[in-house]
Amino acid sequence: MSFGTSEYRTRIQKTKERMASEGIEVLLITDPANMNYLSGYDGWSFYVHQMLVIIIDEDQPIWIGRGQDANGAKVTTWLYHENIIPYPDDYVQSDTKHPMDFVADILKQIGQDKRSIGVEMENYYFTAKCYEHLKKGLPNAKLKDATLLVNWVRVIKSDEEIEYMKRAARIAEKAMETGIKSIEAGVRECDVAAKIFYTQVSGTEKFGGDYPAIVPLLPSGEKTSTPHLTWTDERYKAGDTVILELAGCYKRYHSPLARTVNIGTPTDKVKALSDVVIEGLNACLDAVKPGVLCEEIEEVWRKTIEKSGIIKDSRLGYSMGLNYPPDWGEHTASIRKGDKTILEPNMTFHLIPGIWLDDYGFEASESFRVTENGCEVFAKFPRQLFIKDGLLTN
Amino acid sequence: MSFGTSEYRTRIQKTKERMASEGIEVLLITDPANMNYLSGYDGWSFYVHQMLVIIIDEDQPIWIGRGQDANGAKVTTWLYHENIIPYPDDYVQSDTKHPMDFVADILKQIGQDKRSIGVEMENYYFTAKCYEHLKKGLPNAKLKDATLLVNWVRVIKSDEEIEYMKRAARIAEKAMETGIKSIEAGVRECDVAAKIFYTQVSGTEKFGGDYPAIVPLLPSGEKTSTPHLTWTDERYKAGDTVILELAGCYKRYHSPLARTVNIGTPTDKVKALSDVVIEGLNACLDAVKPGVLCEEIEEVWRKTIEKSGIIKDSRLGYSMGLNYPPDWGEHTASIRKGDKTILEPNMTFHLIPGIWLDDYGFEASESFRVTENGCEVFAKFPRQLFIKDGLLTN
Incomplete structure (x- = not known):
């Protein structure tokens, strides 16, 4: 047990x-x-x-x-x-x-x-x-x-549940690193997905991984206009934008994480979108603390990105933790307009302000717990648009 | 598409x-x-x-x-x-x-x-x-x-669907081979599961794999008394029996396959059970042809294994093919008492006469299509109890 x-x-x-x-x-x-x-x-x-x-x-x-x-x-x-x-x-x-x-x-x-x-x-x-x-x-x-x-x-996790979610975050970091490292022009999407699965399930030397409730979501190219496509056996092309949404899972407890990679120099519009999303994501995380309502986090997002002209009409995040397929979300609190849930210590959320436009998109997300006076982000992973070809990455 | x-x-x-x-x-x-x-x-x-x-x-x-x-x-x-x-x-x-x-x-x-x-x-x-x-x-x-x-x-597949299921079978063979090769005393269950996942998703050089609707099921030791447990991060021990039920999946079409491995010499009762199941499985496959009813296949099974004294009260198999989590079965025809479905060419089944007793069990299965005059088993994989430590295996 x-x-x-x-x-x-x-x-x-x-x-x-x-x-x-x-x-x-x-x-x-x-x-x-x-x-x-x-x-x-x-x-x-x-x-x-x-x-x-x-x-x-x-x-x-x-x-x-x-x-x-x-x-x-x-x-x-x-x-x-x-x-x-x-x-x-x-x-x-x-x-x-x-x-x-x-x-x-x-x-x-x-x-x-x-x-x-x-x-x-x-x-x-x-x-x-x-x-x-x-x-x-x-x-x-x-x-x-x-x-x-x-x-x-x-909704409110025990300290032991939080520990499990932190272990899941260690796995999520490894899986994301594996995914980003593997994505190159000429590589098949399925081979990247396979390496991510391997990492998710083998876990770390100290503890193994469980199967996440959702498989890795890996839309690429124009398919980044929508979040829930998986992978094909086609090969990545230079210039492709690739979204990675995945989770680490430990004893059925999840830590989801999303990042976006560009193979080669991103277009100006992808770069601009990534700046907007990351600025909004940072502002939201700064606003999290006990007593704040879920809808107030959404308001922080909206006001932060207002100047960009971008409007996000889907929810920004949701409570999550223990789960089975087909969803790692708990279906309780959502970070969106009208949600009056009051944040309390050891509530845990996946904050995923993805933006999907007509022919491109961008995702960066964090899983966190509410602490006594703020929030603790589970995964330690650079919050940026990753660019593959020697320019940066880890 | x-x-x-x-x-x-x-x-x-x-x-x-x-x-x-x-x-x-x-x-x-x-x-x-x-x-x-x-x-x-x-x-x-x-x-x-x-x-x-x-x-x-x-x-x-x-x-x-x-x-x-x-x-x-x-x-x-x-x-x-x-x-x-x-x-x-x-x-x-x-x-x-x-x-x-x-x-x-x-x-x-x-x-x-x-x-x-x-x-x-x-x-x-x-x-x-x-x-x-x-x-x-x-x-x-x-x-x-x-x-x-x-x-x-x-229920009746087109030739193109059958071709997809055959591709899935190529993946299932590779995944099963990977699993059996990886299982050794001292190896963590999660590391075996991770290698199976990798093989399922990377597929073959010619075509990639899709995610199966069910994750690898890997009960070991006393847990082989039940079929639907997944894996832990514990290490296999000498003497353990391990059941592997998995599928290859190509464009959402499945070819499931189950086999059982023993780490070291199996006990007499595991060996005896494997002989019963494999004899019954072979007899059922021999009986498949158009015009036969599903319940008649079950009858062949029952009469074949009667002399062993073993009674199987769960169904022997089911129609399957295209699917999503949580099940690769189609929920239509079942190979069991009372099922009057008449077999027709290009119906496809997973025949899985697993036996789970108080503290041990055994599974061997095949996926097949009904042909014009018999059946075609999708995976080419030895139908036996695998014994790990140089004794046999592939």
């Missing part, structure tokens, strides 16, 4: 307090990050239905999942083995049986089917069909939306 | 035929593999809501997604740019606005909101909340479950 049992118990206690305040007696958790956060469960089994059941007046959670994954739950969680309940394999991707029917049956058997039951309505791993089957199977329950209930417990 | 426009048009036509037979006039596709299959769209943007809209009497699909991903849709799809409709960023992970409200508004604007509308109820990327918002936003529509409608179109 990644943490001692007492840390898991503290998390359960905080979750139960939120449940109580929202009138939820039984919480069905399908978000793999929330399952891991409360039980330690860690395996690539989230492609089938599984859940953790938190009952407000019971000591331990119940894990329900596919039969062949039950031993995985025994190995990775702090739960009593009798709280690990496997469902038979004919429930898997079947057109006649659904795992949520099994869940409803279990809740009936243990007398929890007439209570107020929270479900994560907006989670990748709780489909529309899951909800329909639960509604049908639990006619006497009061189903309530508990989206993000546990995610909000996750 | 991975295919010519005519292949995409053929796929759209087949999809419309299924829509017609199920009384669906408008199909909202949220499965990223189905989106890719019909439009070419390829980007790691599925962590926010996006969809492809197929209208039965319109020539082209409509792509709806996040603003910053619209340029990605322009780069990777065959769609007219006016059919690419971005939503503003304040719909992203917001507690006041939902992207499905935007989708409902668009359907109203184009006069499609009073029709029979299919949604993929059982898909990771169509949450319970998506459905609730669509129901509210489209009061005059008749919403129908269209789960797997496009997945079933995908």
